[in-house]
Amino acid sequence: MYQYTMGCVWVGLACLLALILSFSSKAPYQLKMAIFIIGSGTIVLICIPLMMFKPRDYRNAFIPAWGCRQLCKALGVTMEVRGLENIRTEHGAVVLINHQSFLDLCGLAYLWPVIGRATVVSKKEVLFFPFFGFGAWLWGTLFINRSSKKDSICALQKESMAIQERNCKLLFFPEGTRNIKETLLPFKKGPFHIALQCQCPIQPVVISKYYFLNREEKSFRPGHAIIHILPEIHTAGSAVEDMDTIIESTRNTMEIEYKKLCQEIRRRGH
Template sequence: MTTTNGELLGLAFMAFFIITFSSTARYYVKFLCFILFSVVCAVGPIPFMLLRPRDYRNALLPAYLCRKFGAILGASFEVRGKENINQQHGGVVLMNHQSALDLIVLAYLWPIIGRATVVAKREVLYMIPFGTASWLWGTLFIDRNNRSLARTTINKESKAINDKHAKILFFPEGTRGNGDSLLPFKKGSFHVAIESQGFIQPVVISKYHFLNSKAKIFNRGKNIIKILPEIPCAGLSKDDILPLMDRVYQQMQTEYDALSDESLAINNLSKSL
């Protein structure tokens, strides 16, 4: 049994109708497209990545493609605070974590932050071929079930902060949170910052008002990424971890509130035009 052009056109029209008028269908279709395209962007350049394994520059082309596709899906970002970046030394970069779409945020930061290395759970490594590409651009994989081993792994890598001027990117909440408040921070990234006696660079991303996983909503929206001034950790010891965590948390929460209110106003205004 063959399918006529008319039947194909009818199926295409039906799919377009469903996606246009069903927010749930649009949510799943957009996320499926995002996942598939992210894999294609990451995997496509692997042959070239093999020429310089574990090099952060391997992610530059995938990052460029990810930014462009994110804009097509409707997830656009404005980056502020680039003047606060100092590529002449390493540090720990802390970002709030909301969704798998944070991959787009990383795509914006990667070309401007310097010698970047992101920390991810070990399970990502086994998501072949995406995990292979992630390893090739220098992702640091940790076993969250073994805290001692995870801390040892990260502390060894933290030497790169001083030796190679590397920037190690963390999601200090440890898991995704898209509410009005940031989740409590975990200590790991702060141990690394104090161990290296380097700098912490907070990066705050406004709330994804366009995205609601529970309600299955994935609309268009403008978001703000703000790079805050560095916080020096020179002279601090492990006894200073809790006060440092509280200081950084309060600073990022205050900025999160302000940016989220601003992005909501911008998106509401664009809807009314």
């Protein structure tokens, strides 16, 4: 089955790459985004038979993540990961990542093999994306109902036990929505409730701005992004009363790094 699946992956990727490379680097924004979204779904679809042997296992995402990285490279998008020395696999953590675009899926594809036993927290609507939603469920994504605060809290409290019991890394986009500005949006409190409840560290991860991607101008050029894993912010000994201070400190730390990466990317012409 493994050889069969890998064979399908290679065939599927070959077809996708042939389609992508048949277009110039000036292909319309909508076309390239469509290729990325459909391509990602196709990669997940090809991998579903293998993932069904161990449902809800974070390792199910390894092959789709590899395929997504190749898809991004074919579209002219490359990424590098910094700060690997800041990862601690011997304990769990709440991982916070800034959110810009559906292309953040590529960032997750780079993070997944290195961050540890990972679980992404996502809105339940993602579950209904063709193929991708089911695949995301198979590799352990936690889907929450944002319209029901009570349901969301119950789901997160249940999942937070995995941080303590299995040293899991719970990945959040704390801004709660996509943001293409050069400053971060205010952070939601949910991830910090979990961190304080578990007394686990917060691991900030900053992805540089996608200057090569411009929805307003409808441009999708080849480009490069930097993913920087920052040192953990410890919450041990802190209480709910300290939450606002921790949120402000975490957001400031991430925004300072975000601005630094923005400057570096601009200097490099990406």
